[in-house]
Amino acid sequence: MGRYGINAEGVEALNQLARNLFINANEILEANTKLNDSIVEYSDELGIYGELILDITQVNILSLNNARLDIEFLASEILKKADQVRGLLCLFDETDIKINAENTQNIFNNSKDGAVDHAYKGLQQTKQGTEELFLDGKRVTVFDHPFSGENNTICNQGSGFPSGPQQTCGCCACGSIMNKTGLNFDERKVVDYAWQNKLCGEDGSTQLDGLIKIISGLSGTPSSNTTGQKLETLASEVEKGKGVIIAVLGLNYHPSKGWLTNPFASMGHALVLxxxxxxxxxxxxxxxxxxxxxxxxxxxxxxxxPKDVLEKAYNRMQYQSLTTDDIIW
Incomplete structure (x- = not known):
């Protein structure tokens, strides 16, 4: 247990342990799915025994799912401990203290809570269009022009705090949504506002209801918690010109080598749909x-x-999402 001490190595060891647990939990879920699919695939050959086998395996699957939930809970608790250890380290590291002090300074000197005086007005209809083109040999339609100059609305993580809070994906997603209304937010402005108003943790992490308050407080844009909505339904809202933020599990959304070594890949990650x-x-x-x-x-x-990849990653985070009440762009 020495490697889990109160030091930088201990924090990384805790994060690695949590990542491994999340990966194991994910593998359990994948195994359950494969088992069911295999039985269904051979149902014709199995005949009347197919249903009997499914009844037997269902008991085992239920136990495995309970074990997976326990593992995920344990991993979440370990990540909390890692954050606590990181906080203790900051108390004894003058460099980190200086960084944290700078990061939490109020850069909105015109208002005590950092809110922006912005008279928000929803649009009657979206200003964006749908274009038809050939993509990978198929004739497709694409809403808006996502790979064009609209990229100047995107908030990137690390741009405002290269050495500070690292879990600012939710704040940055809010920035990207608000920039679609014609505003100009970056990571630092959004995280500072969230920090001042207790809408994010020391690491910059946020919850869904906090994101709704951030968007409303900084831009005047009303949003609603649309958790439970299918991704296809949210896609239709996007095509109307509304802003949508979804939570996904990093390991499913982008299961590349880079994500498997990312300390936050096993946690929820916020994306703008x-x-x-x-x-x-x-x-x-x-x-x-x-x-x-x-x-x-x-x-x-x-x-x-790909459709199935994003839907799976979204489903693994219990369909968490928010949608702006009005058309914003």
């Missing part, structure tokens, strides 16, 4: 386009994600 790619003939959704504040830069932040 920015556009939709549909089959031009059937209207079926083929891909989603998201704004990911964790990109290297603005051009890297706008990403195409």
């Amino acid at each position: 920015d556009s939709v790619i549909r089959d031009a003939s059937t209207g079926e959704i083929l891909e989603y386009i998201v704004v990911d504040s964790n990109g290297r830069d603005r051009s890297d932040a706008c990403r195409r994600v």
